[in-house]
Amino acid sequence: MAGTAVRGRLSWQVAAVAAVTQETDSVRTIALNLPDWPGHRAGQHLDVRLTAEDGYSAERSYSIASADGEPASITVERLDDGEVSPYLTEELRAGDQLEVRGPIGNWFTWGPHDGGPLLLIAGGSGVVPLRAILRHRDRSGSKIPARLLYSSRTLPDVIYRHELDQYGGSAEVRYTLTRSQPPGWGGFSGRVDDAMLGRIAWPASQRPLAFICGPTPFVETVAELLVTRGYPASRVKTERFGGA
Amino acid sequence: MLLDGNAIGGLLMEVFGTEMTDAQATCATCGAVGPVADTAVYVRGPGTVVRCRNCSSMLMVISSIRGRNCVDLSGMAVLEPRPSQ
Amino acid sequence: MTSPVSRGFHRLSRPALQESGKVPPGQHVTQDFPVLSAGPTPHTPLEDWTFSIRRGGQTLKSWSWPQFLRLPAETVTVDIHCVTRWSKLGTVWSGVPVSSLLDQVEHDAEYVMAHSDGGYSTNLPIKDVSGSQAWIAFAYEGKSLAPEHGGPARLLVPHLYFWKSAKWVRGLELLDHDMPGFWESYGYHNYGDPWREQRYAGD
Numbered sequence: 001m002a003g004t005a006v007r008g009r010l011s012w013q014v015a016a017v018a019a020v021t022q023e024t025d026s027v028r029t030i031a032l033n034l035p036d037w038p039g040h041r042a043g044q045h046l047d048v049r050l051t052a053e054d055g056y057s058a059e060r061s062y063s064i065a066s067a068d069g070e071p072a073s074i075t076v077e078r079l080d081d082g083e084v085s086p087y088l089t090e091e092l093r094a095g096d097q098l099e100v101r102g103p104i105g106n107w108f109t110w111g112p113h114d115g116g117p118l119l120l121i122a123g124g125s126g127v128v129p130l131r132a133i134l135r136h137r138d139r140s141g142s143k144i145p146a147r148l149l150y151s152s153r154t155l156p157d158v159i160y161r162h163e164l165d166q167y168g169g170s171a172e173v174r175y176t177l178t179r180s181q182p183p184g185w186g187g188f189s190g191r192v193d194d195a196m197l198g199r200i201a202w203p204a205s206q207r208p209l210a211f212i213c214g215p216t217p218f219v220e221t222v223a224e225l226l227v228t229r230g231y232p233a234s235r236v237k238t239e240r241f242g243g244a
Numbered sequence: 245m246l247l248d249g250n251a252i253g254g255l256l257m258e259v260f261g262t263e264m265t266d267a268q269a270t271c272a273t274c275g276a277v278g279p280v281a282d283t284a285v286y287v288r289g290p291g292t293v294v295r296c297r298n299c300s301s302m303l304m305v306i307s308s309i310r311g312r313n314c315v316d317l318s319g320m321a322v323l324e325p326r327p328s329q
Numbered sequence: 330m331t332s333p334v335s336r337g338f339h340r341l342s343r344p345a346l347q348e349s350g351k352v353p354p355g356q357h358v359t360q361d362f363p364v365l366s367a368g369p370t371p372h373t374p375l376e377d378w379t380f381s382i383r384r385g386g387q388t389l390k391s392w393s394w395p396q397f398l399r400l401p402a403e404t405v406t407v408d409i410h411c412v413t414r415w416s417k418l419g420t421v422w423s424g425v426p427v428s429s430l431l432d433q434v435e436h437d438a439e440y441v442m443a444h445s446d447g448g449y450s451t452n453l454p455i456k457d458v459s460g461s462q463a464w465i466a467f468a469y470e471g472k473s474l475a476p477e478h479g480g481p482a483r484l485l486v487p488h489l490y491f492w493k494s495a496k497w498v499r500g501l502e503l504l505d506h507d508m509p510g511f512w513e514s515y516g517y518h519n520y521g522d523p524w525r526e527q528r529y530a531g532d
Contacts, residue, residue: 010257014333047254050335057332058340061251081361083341097333104253106266106326107281216246238282239250245365289365290412290492290512300369309516309529316515 012099013037018071019094023159027125028089029065034100036073040138043109043211043239044112044127044207046072046102052085060084063128063239064103065133065211068111072100074218075159077125108211108239111136116144116209117202121192121222123151123214126241130213131160134171144169149200151192151218152178174200193216194225204230209237216240245288249280252292252306256280259306259313262325263291270322273301351408355521356416363415366476366478367511371446371476371497378481380465381500382434384449388502389434394481396466400425405464407487409494410523421471422485424464427501431458439504443484446497452519453486453493458501460489465498490521490528 018031018077040046044064051057062074078089092098110118110133118137120130126148137146152158154177164173176188176196188196202208210231212222225237249256250264257262265281276298283303286293291307302319317323340357381391392400398417404423410416442452457463466485467474474480480494486493492512513519518527526532 012332042245045250045253049332050338051332052339053334054339057337059471061254087335087338091337092335096336098335099332101254104257104263104265105250105281106263107279108250108265233278238248240247242245242247242251242287246369286365286367288363288413289367290517291367291515293367295368302368305514305515307512307517314516321356 010101015098015100017092017094017096017098020092023075024157026089026157027159028077028078029073029075030088030092031071031073032100034069034072034151038103040066040068040072040103041109042067042112042132044103044105045129046074046100046104048074048084048088048122049099050087051099051103058084062105065128067132067139068221069139070135071103072226075125075128075131077237101181108213108237110209110211112140112142114171114209116146117206118144118146119200119202119210119226120146120148120224121210121212121214122148123192123212123218123222124153124157124241125159126212126214126218126239127159128194128213129239133163133211134167137171143170145202147175147200147202148173149188149192149196150174151176151178151214153177155185157184169176171201192222192225194228197222197229198227201226201229204232207235209235211237211239213239216242245286247285247287249283249285249294250296251287255292255313258269259315260325264325266287267323267325269303269324271296271301271303271318272319272321273297274299275321294298315316344528348502351418352416353410356410356523357413359415359417362417362420362478363411363413365411365413365478366496367449368447369400373446373481373497373499374459375481379452379499380429380430380482382430382503383500384436384438384503388486389436391431391500392430397425397482399467402467403464404468405461407485409487409491412490412492412517412521412523413529416523421469422464422466423468424466424482424485425472426461427458427463427484428460430465431455431501434503436503438505440504440507442502442504443493443495443498444500445495446499449495449497449511451484451493451495452504452513453489454507454520455503457489461514462486488522490518490523493521504510 016033018033021029065075076088284295294304305316373393379395464485467482484495484498
């Protein structure tokens with residue numbers, strides 16, 4: 001067994017909570033005050049470490065919700081049987097301290113130099129890094145065509161709805177609601193399938209770049225659908241979310 | 245829990261001292277090449293097991309033993325980090 | 330640098346809830362049943378499933394799934410302890426005692442290696458799988474063992490850390506000399522007694 005204990009440049013920093021914003025009943029955005037933050041790229045994540053009075057500590061990874069150049073913020077969904085997410089979404093308040101390391105992830109990132117057209121497909125809280133990508137695209141003035149297909153259980157579960165609806169023509173945002181739809185709903189219904197992708201995905205001939213983020217089964221289903229539509233695997237970037 | 249290489253980005257930075265999710269990994273068993281970000285990663289067990297998405301063979305096993313990370317790379321034929329930007 | 334305390338954060342199950350004496354050191358009690366594995370869930374069809382006792386490359390005895398289900402089995406209630414620090418109390422399993430399988434072959438081996446679909450393995454002294462200490466379990470809480478928890482059958486050895494209770498077990502290899510299995514080869518303790526907190530080699 002090869003043993004190594006290389007000390008990298010990545011180290012834990014103390015962060016203070018600058019502000020918390022309730023996005024939905026179970027989702028909260030936490031803006032962080034990180035004096036030594038080196039900056040991040042849209043799509044990257046950071047690791048959070050919480051330490052209890054008895055010394056017990058827990059670590060989790062969260063996608064960064066903000067764009068390049070903005071202060072780092074994360075959006076956390078409360079998971080019922082979680083250990084960390086209930087604390088972050090219910091107990092944590094401005095001024096509290098936690099430890100952060102990052103930014104992490106050179107693969108699942110996008111900037112205008114990466115080109116497009118962009119196809120972003122989000123399952124639940126998988127929308128977080130894709131929102132950062134859209135923010136970065138918007139703030140950098142990029143005209144690269146972008147489409148977001150965002151799958152949620154119900155309309156109240158949609159995170160960042162107001163912001164996403166503001167993009168208007170420059171970035172096309174479509175929602176699909178899988179569990180229930182409000183009366184008169186004009187968006188998609190049900191799980192993402194080949195028919196739905198047929199209505200929103202760029203044709204493979206346009207050499208699109210796809211980013212898929214969400215729970216593992218969602219990501220695997222959608223990735224396979226895109227590859228079946230002719231997207232090269234190297235142009236389909238995926239990030240699978242776990243729990244708690 | 246089954247995730248992908250993105251989920252262990254921080255751990256890999258600890259082990260290798262550099263960003264590794266975009267490193268290209270070549271499976272020693274089937275020869276498949278792809279980014280570490282795309283590997284099948286099994287976490288929350290005694291150690292972390294990283295497998296080839298194509299053939300499921302083990303590429304890497306990372307054990308955190310008494311605060312030190314031990315990594316076995318014998319399932320990887322080549323591991324090539326991307327040049328830093 | 331010591332880590333700052335995050336105000337109000339605590340572990341999910343507080344130590345106060347643990348019944349004294351029932352939980353080994355460093356463990357906390359969980360109500361759910363975490364699914365941990367080192368690889369994808371195998372799906373061996375039952376018509377292809379066999380359980381074998383082997384030695385030196387030879388199969389001494391083998392059972393098909395229908396033969397295995399006809400063996401005398403028992404239902405036991407045990408506490409289980411994972412090296413990742415969760416313990417689950419009062420879990421109910423049905424299984425065939427390993428001793429009843431080993432009694433059907435003649436051997437003088439002192440160690441066994443359990444082998445599972447997918448390549449996982451774990452080693453144990455024969456004395457730790459004898460008597461009422463180990464089972465090949467095929468049911469959990471009265472229902473067929475789910476694939477993510479090791480079904481159709483897993484090894485169950487509750488007095489040791491749960492990595493020794495190999496999921497998707499397909500046989501026992503009799504050994505003359507002890508050899509490390511999967512996690513034992515990666516720095517985990519060769520024996521794994523939770524009451525002596527034997528998590529890592531050298532503990």
